[in-house]
Amino acid sequence: MPAAPEDGVLVRTAYAGICGTDLHLREGRLPVPTPLVLGHEGLGVVVSSGRAGVSEGDTVMWASSVSCGRCEPCARWREPTLCAERKTYGVNRPGAWADHIALHPGTTIVRTAVDPLAAMALACAGPTMVHALTERRPVVVGERVIVQGAGPVGLAAAALAQLAGAEVTVVGGPPGRLALAAELGIGHAWADIGADVGEADLVIECAGVPAAVAQGLRMARRGGSYLVVGQYTDAGDTAINPHQIVHRQLSVYGSWAFSGAHLAEYVRLLPELAARFDLARLVTTYPLADHARALDDVAAGRVLKAVLVP
Amino acid sequence: MPAAPEDGVLVRTAYAGICGTDLHLREGRLPVPTPLVLGHEGLGVVVSSGRAGVSEGDTVMWASSVSCGRCEPCARWREPTLCAERKTYGVNRPGAWADHIALHPGTTIVRTAVDPLAAMALACAGPTMVHALTERRPVVVGERVIVQGAGPVGLAAAALAQLAGAEVTVVGGPPGRLALAAELGIGHAWADIGADVGEADLVIECAGVPAAVAQGLRMARRGGSYLVVGQYTDAGDTAINPHQIVHRQLSVYGSWAFSGAHLAEYVRLLPELAARFDLARLVTTYPLADHARALDDVAAGRVLKAVLVP
Amino acid sequence: MPAAPEDGVLVRTAYAGICGTDLHLREGRLPVPTPLVLGHEGLGVVVSSGRAGVSEGDTVMWASSVSCGRCEPCARWREPTLCAERKTYGVNRPGAWADHIALHPGTTIVRTAVDPLAAMALACAGPTMVHALTERRPVVVGERVIVQGAGPVGLAAAALAQLAGAEVTVVGGPPGRLALAAELGIGHAWADIGADVGEADLVIECAGVPAAVAQGLRMARRGGSYLVVGQYTDAGDTAINPHQIVHRQLSVYGSWAFSGAHLAEYVRLLPELAARFDLARLVTTYPLADHARALDDVAAGRVLKAVLVP
Amino acid sequence: MPAAPEDGVLVRTAYAGICGTDLHLREGRLPVPTPLVLGHEGLGVVVSSGRAGVSEGDTVMWASSVSCGRCEPCARWREPTLCAERKTYGVNRPGAWADHIALHPGTTIVRTAVDPLAAMALACAGPTMVHALTERRPVVVGERVIVQGAGPVGLAAAALAQLAGAEVTVVGGPPGRLALAAELGIGHAWADIGADVGEADLVIECAGVPAAVAQGLRMARRGGSYLVVGQYTDAGDTAINPHQIVHRQLSVYGSWAFSGAHLAEYVRLLPELAARFDLARLVTTYPLADHARALDDVAAGRVLKAVLVP
Numbered sequence A, B, C, D: 001m002p003a004a005p006e007d008g009v010l011v012r013t014a015y016a017g018i019c020g021t022d023l024h025l026r027e028g029r030l031p032v033p034t035p036l037v038l039g040h041e042g043l044g045v046v047v048s049s050g051r052a053g054v055s056e057g058d059t060v061m062w063a064s065s066v067s068c069g070r071c072e073p074c075a076r077w078r079e080p081t082l083c084a085e086r087k088t089y090g091v092n093r094p095g096a097w098a099d100h101i102a103l104h105p106g107t108t109i110v111r112t113a114v115d116p117l118a119a120m121a122l123a124c125a126g127p128t129m130v131h132a133l134t135e136r137r138p139v140v141v142g143e144r145v146i147v148q149g150a151g152p153v154g155l156a157a158a159a160l161a162q163l164a165g166a167e168v169t170v171v172g173g174p175p176g177r178l179a180l181a182a183e184l185g186i187g188h189a190w191a192d193i194g195a196d197v198g199e200a201d202l203v204i205e206c207a208g209v210p211a212a213v214a215q216g217l218r219m220a221r222r223g224g225s226y227l228v229v230g231q232y233t234d235a236g237d238t239a240i241n242p243h244q245i246v247h248r249q250l251s252v253y254g255s256w257a258f259s260g261a262h263l264a265e266y267v268r269l270l271p272e273l274a275a276r277f278d279l280a281r282l283v284t285t286y287p288l289a290d291h292a293r294a295l296d297d298v299a300a301g302r303v304l305k306a307v308l309v310p
């Protein structure tokens, strides 16, 4: 058990999520000091707390990153997700794939009371989309939205856009994922990649594949918006037609990661999200010891959301 | 002399501009009914007028396009430049490369009193950038702006951004153009394509070359904006790195053409623009009969702005 | 039966709404040529049509106003509701309180298939709030919203904000109205005027009473928004504390009337609104001949929405 | 000489400004612990520094307030000027009306090389208007702007709006102030309070008198904006006509105080501001010992900007 940092909080990990970033870390596509305890997503119970407002026994989630508050992005642009000194659990601080995790001062810690598996289903994707869809390009009630991608980020986008009063079409694969989304009522229509789904006021890229961008630029109506969220890792160049941006007079917004405030907002929205969609069904659990198998399943697309249980 | 259309205005053309679009029309890269009098830019004197507020003898400029007011972009999105039924002089209506031009009802006609060569220098580029820089992505005083392109659109962008209190770097070529821009005080710094010019709050693409987009995406600071104006014609695909949009959390705005209101605003700003920059020096005049030579000179980049004198 | 105007549409009126504006017209508080057929809200069946896309037998609603497309607000600011030459049925053109109404060219006409009483419930309030809540100050999913006013405009605001994912408190009276709103599920909480309802991200003024503004400015959280819609008629001055605007750093948005596009969007949202809320219950019908009694009932607050049946 | 706080910076005060807030502090209209060294504005030379990037001998200005970074306005809304725990020199920390001032960790400290009197002229008003005019409601090039008020805040608003490409009319008094503004070229036109100055795209309230708000609401054109900055202290209620907000469809923005980032931006803009306007002429200096006389002169409007010299 790690020592609780001074003014920090020690948490017994109940659930620790796996997501695409962890695959990249394993594959060495992101720089990371090793050996490191991975795991930037988690939910657990407070064991000891040096912070006002956080008590032993609280069930909590926490933000994966802590921004510095002093660099130019933090202090001048007030964009904490762009912080030049961001510390991230499971990336450059010990993470959640362990019995316990020590949360340092500055970490946003939020109590949650919903079904923990529902909370973990979109642990990373949910606050990422809160950032994208409440700050970068909010949905306007009545808009038509196309979501590219049927993984956790795509389903989080679809669910949030639906909550915001949009009419949502999810484009992605494989068919099993679309069928599950349809069963849970996430989205109003579902289509395979390449199907003709018409044009939308807002297209949200959650596919993570560079080639999706060229397609997405043609799915936004003239005067519409394209919100790019999925290109989190640098998967190289792709060919696009830049004339589309001008001729369609598009507004294209990138959205990077999320801050503690976005996690807090996600947790605040969780009861409504969980009441409307049976999120827990998106999750497959694995004992902590089976993390390699879980990573393989995620890599192969055999599961939608893998969650480790220490 | 064409007949003045009922409720329309007949103008004796004093100056008629040539711009990139005309090259594309000549090369058949844009669909156009032939034979057609070309010329979407002009300045002249009213010969007869059926419109209140426009009188014989007025020196005027007019908007190149008339939107329908009824289609979905016009009526629902209120984006007249995206009008599905746009009529454009010199494209699908007889244009300004003639002694006279008949302006139909609905055409925005604006009186102007500045040096006509100064007015013609940015006849098309000026209102295009008014649209882009007052509606699509206004400059905020004190911002650093990089303009990609040193043709008329690039210089219009630089001049307007400067008027708006930005610190402007113009990136483009050939060197003669940069030297002329420097001599006129358009921009604060000038650099060849490929030079390291750092990052900016706002990058404005006015190069018209697809490859410029990949570069421009890397010139915008994290959290910054990219305003794409130059990709007016479809010059095909180009490779970009879509991860830049997400990692830099960019806002990318396309801006398409201009409306009558943007022309009117350009003419309203002309006295200030002309007082600050010796715009007439950007212009090379040709007799109307020499339009083929003028087009050749434009195509070869031998002149910055060619203007025909009927 | 009036003659159908050339290129116009003749409609047999099935329902004609009464709203606050009509009271003001009767009381002479708005200038209007008399005698005039009143009625700016209506729903009916097309009897004869000179317009493509509108056919005999269609059940339609129509926009109450037609903007000119040429004045400065229309052409320069592209704000049709601010048109200096707006023509309005029942105000300066014959209206819907009659067996038939002649709709002039330029009128937005929209087919509708929902229960006509549900459609009439928010005939004027619905598109007014579409304008306010999709253009002037859109709701962001998860926001807390306080609506001041429990009349048709207030209930339209609450219903739309709810559709947009807000948590809505309705403040107003009399108690019977709040009880009806609660019964229909419009809003999540309901409170009498003067009750302490805390602060909200967005406060929407739909009370129409000047004194509501001073209260509303104190209900918006620091950094929040105040959307003022109800002060449609000039009911004189009221005392406010302007320091609240600065100290709370508020954004205050006025929203004036609606355009044809907003009506079309309202009709597009009607199936969803009507499925979620039993809107028809807001309506009390009267034979056309009883319009004086209906106006009295509206003036006295005895009915929420009066609709005449010719 | 106070001790430099650990990790803090000790500055020998060269100039310390007086502004309206100080009058309110003297009059007891703002709560403040006494006895306290007043002075929230200053410029001086670093005597000792525990902070990287700040060295002995540097000429610096510093932000008057330090926000906490943890409260809801700081962490959730990212609005540091709304911080619930803001610490302000000269208000709840010892200020600049002294030989030396101790700057605590977290204080924004910026080097400056322009004429110190020019820098002090708008020491508080400048960054306040940077906040208002770059974040709350940026000027768009070519807009017509009316500034209400000819004190330091009004002149800062006019100067910045001019830098941003606006056509500026200053409305205020007494005539001597307007004459000085005209002499310095701050604004393009000047008018007494109550004069008919037409309507503007943007009206900026810098008068500080509640009654100005009722007037300002009628100076903004339909569809225009009203930016309220001057109502910093609660001077009580005033009568306005709320119908103006709706009928004119105004956007009204309050702007509260400034943060360290706004001061840094002001100092970055100072060379351009000082080159364009002879700001030092706005200042009257007094020996520190004469602060009571200086306050009297400010209260009586005998000087535009009083600056103490320790």
Ligand SMILES: [Zn+2]
Pocket (backbone or CB within 6 Å): A067, A068, A069, A070, A071, A072, A073, A074, A075, A082, A083, A084, A085, A086
């Ligand atoms: Zn940082």
Ligand SMILES: [Zn+2]
Pocket (backbone or CB within 6 Å): A017, A018, A019, A020, A021, A040, A041, A123, A124, A125
């Ligand atoms: Zn994750």
Ligand SMILES: [Zn+2]
Pocket (backbone or CB within 6 Å): B067, B068, B069, B070, B071, B072, B073, B074, B075, B082, B083, B084, B085, B086
């Ligand atoms: Zn059109």
Ligand SMILES: [Zn+2]
Pocket (backbone or CB within 6 Å): B017, B018, B019, B020, B021, B040, B041, B123, B124, B125
């Ligand atoms: Zn052109």
Ligand SMILES: [Zn+2]
Pocket (backbone or CB within 6 Å): C067, C068, C069, C070, C071, C072, C073, C074, C075, C082, C083, C084, C085, C086
């Ligand atoms: Zn009009």
Ligand SMILES: [Zn+2]
Pocket (backbone or CB within 6 Å): C017, C018, C019, C020, C021, C040, C041, C123, C124, C125
């Ligand atoms: Zn009505």
Ligand SMILES: [Zn+2]
Pocket (backbone or CB within 6 Å): D067, D068, D069, D070, D071, D072, D073, D074, D075, D082, D083, D084, D085, D086
């Ligand atoms: Zn704070």
Ligand SMILES: [Zn+2]
Pocket (backbone or CB within 6 Å): D017, D018, D019, D020, D021, D040, D041, D123, D124, D125
């Ligand atoms: Zn001050």
